[in-house]
Each structure stands twice: as structure tokens, then as C-alpha cells.
Amino acid sequence: MASVLLLNASYEPLDVITWKHALSLMLRECVVAACDDAIEIQSVSRVFPIPTVLRLRRYVNVPRRNAHWHRVGVLKRDRYTCAYCGRRPGDRQNGHILSKQDFTVDHIWPVSRGGKNTWGNTICACARCNQRKADRTPHEANMKLRWEPKTPRSNYLVASGEIPAAWKAYLEI
Numbered sequence: 432m433a434s435v436l437l438l439n440a441s442y443e444p445l446d447v448i449t450w451k452h453a454l455s456l457m458l459r460e461c462v463v464a465a466c467d468d469a470i471e472i473q474s475v476s477r478v479f480p481i482p483t484v485l486r487l488r489r490y491v492n493v494p495r496r497n498a499h500w501h502r503v504g505v506l507k508r509d510r511y512t513c514a515y516c517g518r519r520p521g522d523r524q525n526g527h528i529l530s531k532q533d534f535t536v537d538h539i540w541p542v543s544r545g546g547k548n549t550w551g552n553t554i555c556a557c558a559r560c561n562q563r564k565a566d567r568t569p570h571e572a573n574m575k576l577r578w579e580p581k582t583p584r585s586n587y588l589v590a591s592g593e594i595p596a597a598w599k600a601y602l603e604i
């Protein structure tokens with residue numbers, strides 16, 4: 432199903448909507464195109480080009496929600512890159528080519544010591560670094576984090592998966 436990225440008037444991503452919803456917003460003149468890419472929808476008499484990114488004419492006030500924590504979300508947020516050694520799927524480690532399955536979620540403050548499943552306490556790590564760090568903090572293990580874990584916005588994960596190129600300018604991915 433073709434979908435459209437809906438932006439607020441401020442260009443902040445709001446939602447991923449169906450082309451039908453997009454068409455109704457266009458017909459009501461609530462939105463303007465925010466990219467050149469379009470999905471072509473064929474009706475009986477004509478073709479409607481629907482831009483893959485639309486922007487609301489009027490600003491809507493949306494309270495910020497943080498995305499719900501989940502394991503795969505952490506891996507996607509960190510693009511399957513080990514926060515300790517920087518290796519990614521496709522990189523070599525001990526003669527083995529890493530795949531997504533080799534990446535795990537590391538608890539910065541270990542679970543065994545009360546560390547929680549939160550965006551701020553979890554980060555992507557290769558199995559080897561995760562094992563090496565074990566039940567220690569990065570400081571105790573003398574391992575340095577390459578970046579600070581961030582809490583993604585709710586729309587971040589809605590759009591994860593296959594992302595149309597035209598959306599990328601507006602999403603933190």
C-alpha cells in the first residue's frame with residue numbers, strides 16, 4: 432500500500448498516512464506538496480499524482496510522545512552498528528562476516544544491577560562486545576560508547592522499515 436509522509440506546517444513529521452487519506456486532505460486543500468516524488472493513482476477518468484510527502488497548511492499542536500521501547504527499535508535506531516567497536520552488518524570479525532543476527536541490545540547499566548529497558552539505557556552492541564562488557568558499566572569495562580543513546584520520537588519508528596527516499600530529508604534516520 433502506497434503511503435504518504437505527513438508533515439506539520441513546521442516541516443516536522445507527524446504521521447504516515449494512506450494515499451486515500453492524503454487524497455482527501457488534498458481535495459480539501461489542507462496540504463501542499465513537500466517533495467517532487469509522487470504516487471500516481473488511477474481513477475476512471477484521470478491520474479492523480481499524490482506527492483509522497485505532504486505538508487499541512489496550518490500548524491497543528493501535537494503533544495510530543497516518545498516511542499515505546501522495544502528491542503528491535505534499539506537496533507534500528509542505532510542502525511545495527513555496535514556502539515563499542517563500530518562494526519556493522521557486512522563487516523568482518525574474526526574471519527566471520529557479521530549479519531544483523533550478530534547484533535544485540537546492551538544495557539549500559541546492567542540489568543543484573545537494576546538497569547532498565549529504556550531508550551537511554553540500551554544500545555546496539557555486537558555479540559562479542561556485549562559478552563566482553565558483561566555485567567559491567569562501560570566505565571568499569573573500560574569500553575567507550577561512540578554515541579549517546581537517544582529517545583526516538585514516536586514517528587521515528589512508524590517510518591522504520593522501507594523508507595522512500597523522499598522522506599529521508601524529514602526523518603531522523
Ligand SMILES: [Zn+2]
Nearest residue numbers: 513516557560
Ligand atoms: Zn562490537
